[in-house]
Amino acid sequence: MDDAVGRLTVLGSCGAWPEPGRACAGFLLSHQGFRVVLDLGYGAASRLFAHCPDRLPDAVVVTHEHPDHCADVSALGRAWHYTVQANAPGDPPRLPLHCTPGTVRRLEAMEPRPHPAELFDVHDLGEPADVGPFRLTTHPLPHHVPNFGVRLSAPGLTVAYTGDTGPSPLLADLARDADLVICDATLRTPPPEGEPRYLMTAAEAGHWAARAGARRLMLTHFWPGTDRAAAAAEAGTEFGGEVLIAEEDLIVAL
Template identity: 45%
Template sequence: MRLTVLGARGGFPEAGDACSGFLVEHDGFRLVLDAGYATFPRLLAHCAAADVDAALITHGHPDHCVDLNPLLRARSLTDDPAPALPIYAPPGALDAVLALDRPGMLHYALHPVGDGDRLRIGPFTVDIAGLPHFVPNNGVRIAAGGAALAYQGDSGPAPALARLAEAADLLIAEATYPEAVPADSAGRLSSALDAGAAATTAGSGRLLLTHLWPGLPATRALGAARSAYAGPVEMAVGGQVWEP
């Protein structure tokens, strides 16, 4: 299994950056995991739009899903359209982004998924856990070839995240803030300190921090995560590749 970071900024991208998005590959199958602002051009550096086999979207906030639109347009608005793209997401989460174009213009097959579901997407076994956010959010565990990664999407701290990431080779955890989450977002977003605690509880092999708010220093977030987790910790950056 191979993971490529397309973007990892929370909220909105800074110059030359992109929001949440990853490309997960195994045995020639390509799965897009979230598709936030500015991730589509970065995806094209790795494969053509028509070569994407499926998309898995954690929730409906635009910094995680808005670049589904150019991906679907690139697949659909050609002389030889690609087959309908299977898309897995919480029920109703993608209504807004999929409504940007006229009905029938984009070719996709939408599959609503939620807490407790187990899916087979190509070579991947995918387990879903609902995690607390401002909108329905699916944390995911993706396994193939004897390796497993867990991805939080966005959420507050929750025991379900540690269960999802139990003994995973990699935990991709939200770290919108380094240490403390503001009161108006408490329970719905996490800090790097929370991410480190989750990785420790889960016994994850490696921690990759994502979704840091624009303007906040990565060094501070890394320090906070390392204070709660003794394993390897990195900040996700575009172009970064992980293989177990």
């Protein structure tokens, strides 16, 4: 497909650890010739490289530091170092990375040399930023570690992505009128009443997509072994628009 046409490619759809033949969280958003990666967990880098055979992506956004969302950023950093920086004259270019401080610490622990700051141009995910043709804005959402839902808007196109999250009224703002909202659907059943909420069910994902007025909903971050068709049906009881299931290598036109 032409990179000038907006599209989303699923690199990974699992939470916690990847099922055989799958990968953990990862998406590639392409628009107007610009490519931005949203999370890159276990096993997602190889699919990224398969979908970007001509050049590496232009920017990376990581919602939080859990390794099922950021482990393969280290692999991308190695590829950047040995294929882009090694062949660049003068000061080696760094790949823009919008993330939490904890993400950088995780990357440093995996590979201190070269340091992530030498590979990546690191930006605080909590701050709005221009990312290629997109305006990036974020909302802090409830999770076990600091997690930001991200909203990427360009003229005529808005994509929202929750990362991992429990139910929150901020989800309605994050995904307001979005063309596509990519939403956590980890839990098969809600936990007992009164327990802290750091993840969601598919039905809850549908509820918040409906509250936001989003056009399409993509369910992701499935716990290994989840019946994905059943999850889509549950989301459809709350959301009247199109419900998509994140499947590795799925490409969605936007």
